[in-house]
Amino acid sequence: MEKNKKILLIIFIITLVVRLVLAFSIPNLTYESYYHLRHVEHIKETGTPLFQDPLSYGGREVLFLPFFHYLMAFFDLFLPTIVITKIIPNILIALITITSYFTAKKITKNETASLLSSLITGFLPILFFTNSFTVETLSLPLTFLTIYAFMNINSKKHLYLYVISFLLLSLTSFSAFLVLIGFGIYLLLSKIENKKTNKAEVEVIIFSLFFFLWVQFLFFKSSFIRKGISFIWQNIPSNIISEYFPTFSIPQALLLVSIIPVLTGAYIVYNSLFHLKNQKAFLLISFVIATTIFTWLKLIMFKQSLAFFGVILAILFASFYNDMETYFNKTKLSGYNRIILPVTVLLLLLSTVIPAISSALQQDTPTNEEIEAYRWLKDHTPKESGVLTTLEEGHLVTYFSQRKNMMDNQFRMVKDVEKRAKDINALFTTPFQTLALDLLQEYNLRYVVFTPSAKEKYGITKINYATRNCFEPIFKGESKIYLVKCEIKRVK
Amino acid sequence: MTAETTAKETDSQDFLSPENKIYSHLLKHQKKYFVSLIILIFFFSAWSNFLVGKPVLGGGESYHLLNLIEKGEYTYNPLVLLLAVIPQNLILIIPLLLSLLSLGLLSKLCEKMELPKNISFFFILFLIMSPTFIYSFITLSSYSLFLSLTLLGFLLIMNKNKTLRLFSLIPFISASFFDTSSAIFLLSLQLIYFWENKEKKEQLPVIVVAMTVGVMLLNKLFLKTPLFNGPYHLQRYFPDLISDFGGLNGIGFFTVLVAITGLFVTWKKKNFYYAYLLLLIVIPGYLFNTEIVFILSLILLFFAAVGFVKLFENKWVLTSLKGFTLIILLLGMIFSMLTFLDRVNELSPSPSDQKVLSWIRENTPENTVVLSAPENSYYVKYFSKRDPLFYLNDPDAEEKTETVQLIFSAPYIQDLFPLLEKNKVSFVYITPQMREELPKEQGFLFLLKNERFKLIYSHEGSEVWEFKKESAENAG
Numbered sequence: 001m002e003k004n005k006k007i008l009l010i011i012f013i014i015t016l017v018v019r020l021v022l023a024f025s026i027p028n029l030t031y032e033s034y035y036h037l038r039h040v041e042h043i044k045e046t047g048t049p050l051f052q053d054p055l056s057y058g059g060r061e062v063l064f065l066p067f068f069h070y071l072m073a074f075f076d077l078f079l080p081t082i083v084i085t086k087i088i089p090n091i092l093i094a095l096i097t098i099t100s101y102f103t104a105k106k107i108t109k110n111e112t113a114s115l116l117s118s119l120i121t122g123f124l125p126i127l128f129f130t131n132s133f134t135v136e137t138l139s140l141p142l143t144f145l146t147i148y149a150f151m152n153i154n155s156k157k158h159l160y161l162y163v164i165s166f167l168l169l170s171l172t173s174f175s176a177f178l179v180l181i182g183f184g185i186y187l188l189l190s191k192i193e194n195k196k197t198n199k200a201e202v203e204v205i206i207f208s209l210f211f212f213l214w215v216q217f218l219f220f221k222s223s224f225i226r227k228g229i230s231f232i233w234q235n236i237p238s239n240i241i242s243e244y245f246p247t248f249s250i251p252q253a254l255l256l257v258s259i260i261p262v263l264t265g266a267y268i269v270y271n272s273l274f275h276l277k278n279q280k281a282f283l284l285i286s287f288v289i290a291t292t293i294f295t296w297l298k299l300i301m302f303k304q305s306l307a308f309f310g311v312i313l314a315i316l317f318a319s320f321y322n323d324m325e326t327y328f329n330k331t332k333l334s335g336y337n338r339i340i341l342p343v344t345v346l347l348l349l350l351s352t353v354i355p356a357i358s359s360a361l362q363q364d365t366p367t368n369e370e371i372e373a374y375r376w377l378k379d380h381t382p383k384e385s386g387v388l389t390t391l392e393e394g395h396l397v398t399y400f401s402q403r404k405n406m407m408d409n410q411f412r413m414v415k416d417v418e419k420r421a422k423d424i425n426a427l428f429t430t431p432f433q434t435l436a437l438d439l440l441q442e443y444n445l446r447y448v449v450f451t452p453s454a455k456e457k458y459g460i461t462k463i464n465y466a467t468r469n470c471f472e473p474i475f476k477g478e479s480k481i482y483l484v485k486c487e488i489k490r491v492k
Numbered sequence: 493m494t495a496e497t498t499a500k501e502t503d504s505q506d507f508l509s510p511e512n513k514i515y516s517h518l519l520k521h522q523k524k525y526f527v528s529l530i531i532l533i534f535f536f537s538a539w540s541n542f543l544v545g546k547p548v549l550g551g552g553e554s555y556h557l558l559n560l561i562e563k564g565e566y567t568y569n570p571l572v573l574l575l576a577v578i579p580q581n582l583i584l585i586i587p588l589l590l591s592l593l594s595l596g597l598l599s600k601l602c603e604k605m606e607l608p609k610n611i612s613f614f615f616i617l618f619l620i621m622s623p624t625f626i627y628s629f630i631t632l633s634s635y636s637l638f639l640s641l642t643l644l645g646f647l648l649i650m651n652k653n654k655t656l657r658l659f660s661l662i663p664f665i666s667a668s669f670f671d672t673s674s675a676i677f678l679l680s681l682q683l684i685y686f687w688e689n690k691e692k693k694e695q696l697p698v699i700v701v702a703m704t705v706g707v708m709l710l711n712k713l714f715l716k717t718p719l720f721n722g723p724y725h726l727q728r729y730f731p732d733l734i735s736d737f738g739g740l741n742g743i744g745f746f747t748v749l750v751a752i753t754g755l756f757v758t759w760k761k762k763n764f765y766y767a768y769l770l771l772l773i774v775i776p777g778y779l780f781n782t783e784i785v786f787i788l789s790l791i792l793l794f795f796a797a798v799g800f801v802k803l804f805e806n807k808w809v810l811t812s813l814k815g816f817t818l819i820i821l822l823l824g825m826i827f828s829m830l831t832f833l834d835r836v837n838e839l840s841p842s843p844s845d846q847k848v849l850s851w852i853r854e855n856t857p858e859n860t861v862v863l864s865a866p867e868n869s870y871y872v873k874y875f876s877k878r879d880p881l882f883y884l885n886d887p888d889a890e891e892k893t894e895t896v897q898l899i900f901s902a903p904y905i906q907d908l909f910p911l912l913e914k915n916k917v918s919f920v921y922i923t924p925q926m927r928e929e930l931p932k933e934q935g936f937l938f939l940l941k942n943e944r945f946k947l948i949y950s951h952e953g954s955e956v957w958e959f960k961k962e963s964a965e966n967a968g
Contacts, residue, residue, distance in 0.1 A: 117875075159810060159813075159827055163813070199808075203808050203810045203814070203817075204810065204813065206817060207813045207816060207817045207820070208805070209749070210746070210749070210817055210820045210821050211816075211817075211820050212823060213745065213749070213824065214745065214746075214820050214823060214824045214827070217736065217745070217824065217827060217828075217831075218827070221831055222829075224736055224737055225736065225737070225738040225831070225835070226737070226738060227738075228728070228730060228731050228738050236826060263866050313660075374515045394897040405893045415928075419933070
């Protein structure tokens with residue numbers, strides 16, 4: 001194996017090891033992961049996706065692209081759950097280091113610069129959600145594999161790679177659409193700049209566009225008919241939309257994407273747009289523009305868009321390093337060439353590794369004690385019961401307790417999502433017992449779970465209306481479970 | 493191996509060339525296949541309607557026209573006149589006959605205009621598969637007759653026989669009677685045609701144009717013909733054009749995409765200037781009134797056929813992808829068609845609309861006003877013989893729509909009751925769709941709990957509520 005490939009392998013292994021150490025040092029998965037885990041287990045048991053979920057929101061239709069869940073269900077047949085949920089997602093994310101390397105090499109032809117890109121990608125703080133078992137752990141590497149294959153589309157091997165990766169991406173996540181919009185912008189910019197577009201690229205784009213749309217119509221036919229084009233927005237309730245699409249904050253972006261890739265990326269984007277040199281870098285810039293448009297239109301979540309930006313900027317760093325090296329060689333500073341690399345590596349490590357580890361340690365996961373309370377519910381409550389929890393903990397109810405929740409973070413297709421979001425807040429904050437009982441009755445909720453996470457979220461120490469005569473504590477500890485004993489009777 | 497090498501290997505894979513045996517067979521026997529496809533689609537939609545017991549005719553316009561005939565209010569709309577003179581039983585087959593007639597005429601016109609065989613083949617195929625065409629099987633549509641008359645007019649005028657050409661005046665004049673926008677569209681077509689054939693020195697063009705303008709002015713100034721026919725349903729720009737987004741007809745999403753491709757590939761090509769011109773006339777019209785989606789669909793389907801042919805006639809570097817893309821595209825179009833066919837039996841009026849509204853006719857006093865969603869007004873009138881609050885094509889529809897919105901969103905009975913009393917509403921007809929769309933915890937559905945409302949009949953989720961007059965003691 002050549003030296004550079006060995007270094008690349010080492011970067012991949014180090015990235016993976018650090019990720020796994022962090023993943024296993026945190027006992028549980030992020031809240032949303034349990035939603036996906038439940039679907040994976042359902043596919044494993046029945047062979048079909050759970051499109052009619054009897055527990056989420058008390059029972060509703062859930063529509064999703066199922067490739068990620070099928071893939072994980074396949075591994076689940078012969079691997080233990082911990083491997084599926086902690087090791088495979090981290091391997092997938094760590095694989096982006098390899099794609100970044102090859103993409104950067106395609107753009108710059110500079111081995112060292114490409115290895116640096118790979119290193120930055122490996123330790124991007126925004127990608128350090130090590131306990132996350134979500135679709136993004138597959139869609140992100142697939143997206144960058146698709147982009148890399150597209151850059152080499154004239155080779156038959158890469159054409160096959162492109163077709164396979166794009167097909168899988170279309171069956172995994174809506175981010176395939178982001179790729180298509182990126183391609184569209186690329187063609188548009190090429191046209192504006194009078195650059196000759198490769199015919200094969202245009203053909204691949206046409207194929208991808210029709211295939212993607214076909215898949216979406218196949219899976220979401222009924223939603224398109226019922227909701228029309230508004231279906232592509234995620235139906236996030238207005239009172240929590242700021243959590244999913246926070247106002248853009250430069251310090252946060254610098255922290256999550258890391259300062260060096262952001263600054264160098266901005267330089268390269270500026271330089272390429274106004275003094276276009278490299279058409280391949282130009283393609284990546286098109287994806288930056290597409291991501292910006294998607295974020296602005298609130299089509300992808302802020303964290304997803306930052307992850308996408310982060311990897312692209314990491315790849316574009318190779319261009320910057322390449323330019324810098326060339327520049328140094330041309331000037332009297334060429335004597336300092338030997339120290340550029342170690343200084344760069346040191347700066348990169350300092351600016352990425354620490355924020356990355358800090359990001360991983362700050363992941364929002366339930367505690368063992370909280371999970372214990374949800375497990376207890378499964379064994380001690382009737383099967384048809386509804387359980388009140390915070391929105392974030394909704395998936396814990398459906399996964400561990402196997403009971404109906406009032407709400408979780410899968411908002412698509414939920415008709416009364418605004419009302420539910422308002423009511424769930426009222427149920428944790430109202431001092432009025434009658435209002436609470438009325439709402440609990442409306443949503444058929446017989447149990448209330450009050451965890452430390454709920455305390456922290458709502459800034460309360462107890463549920464004010466939970467008096468003993470109407471709310472009997474049946475599980476005591478840090479987390480409490482109440483049985484609702486009273487009901488409101490309407491007088492006619 | 494590079495993609496260029498692959499291209500050389502598979503140059504022979506030309507799907508739309510006479511060398512392709514399947515395609516040349518389809519092209520040769522296209523008429524048989526088209527007729528079979530039409531029969532298949534018609535029987536599928538008729539069968540699915542029959543299974544659920546749905547009325548044969550659908551769409552607000554059908555019932556609007558039937559209401560006019562029942563009341564003896566004959567307008568100058570040629571379709572109304574046609575329906576008035578034919579026996580009642582034959583009315584049901586008029587939509588099918590009109591669709592078949594327009595398709596046949598269109599096919600003949602494509603031949604006459606010497607349109608490339610590939611383009612005319614796909615144009616007709618896409619048209620048959622389009623929800624617009626399928627919907628026209630079950631709807632009495634003025635635009636369907638307008639199209640037939642227009643096509644017939646052009647077929648006659650293209651004839652070498654002078655007498656037959658003179659006969660073109662009859663369909664042209666008839667086609668000018670529908671509404672002003674159709675007459676303008678017809679006039680544009682005539683001007684384009686005569687401009688293209690200006691070398692023929694004769695008087696007929698002048699007569700045809702003068703007659704069309706004359707009838708148009710006569711209609712506008714003396715007969716007060718509306719600018720647009722309809723609307724007969726609540727208008728929504730995207731779904732009304734793209735059936736996959738829940739519209740009543742229109743065309744499929746894939747067809748729209750291929751039509752856009754067609755627009756791109758024909759851009760700046762001289763032969764297509766007129767098609768663009770027609771688009772420029774029809775699109776603003778569509779923005780005013782989406783009922784003209786019928787005509788817009790036709791133009792877009794033409795561009796889709798052009799786009800499709802150009803896309804697959806061109807040599808591809810990646811030939812294997814060309815085959816895949818062709819299959820995906822055709823599957824996408826078939827998928828849109830099947831999705832629409834699957835929905836045909838869900839389109840209004842439903843069997844329960846018919847049953848519940850007939851119950852109103854038999855069990856409520858005459859001369860009462862029935863409140864329902866605006867798009868149900870034509871069915872309310874036809875089946876219950878009671879007056880709805882208003883019709884969507886009334887001149888004051890905008891103002892009345894606001895009143896209905898105020899009624900359905902009134903938060904308190906103090907706001908609601910005066911509105912119902914002022915509009916003399918005695919009964920309310922609630923459909924399952926209204927139950928789904930209106931908020932339950934506030935507004936009209938919530939206020940139905942008041943004692944002045946009484947549920948008097950319900951069937952499969954459709955309900956009739958009586959709005960009782962205020963009793964004397966309460967009033968006092």
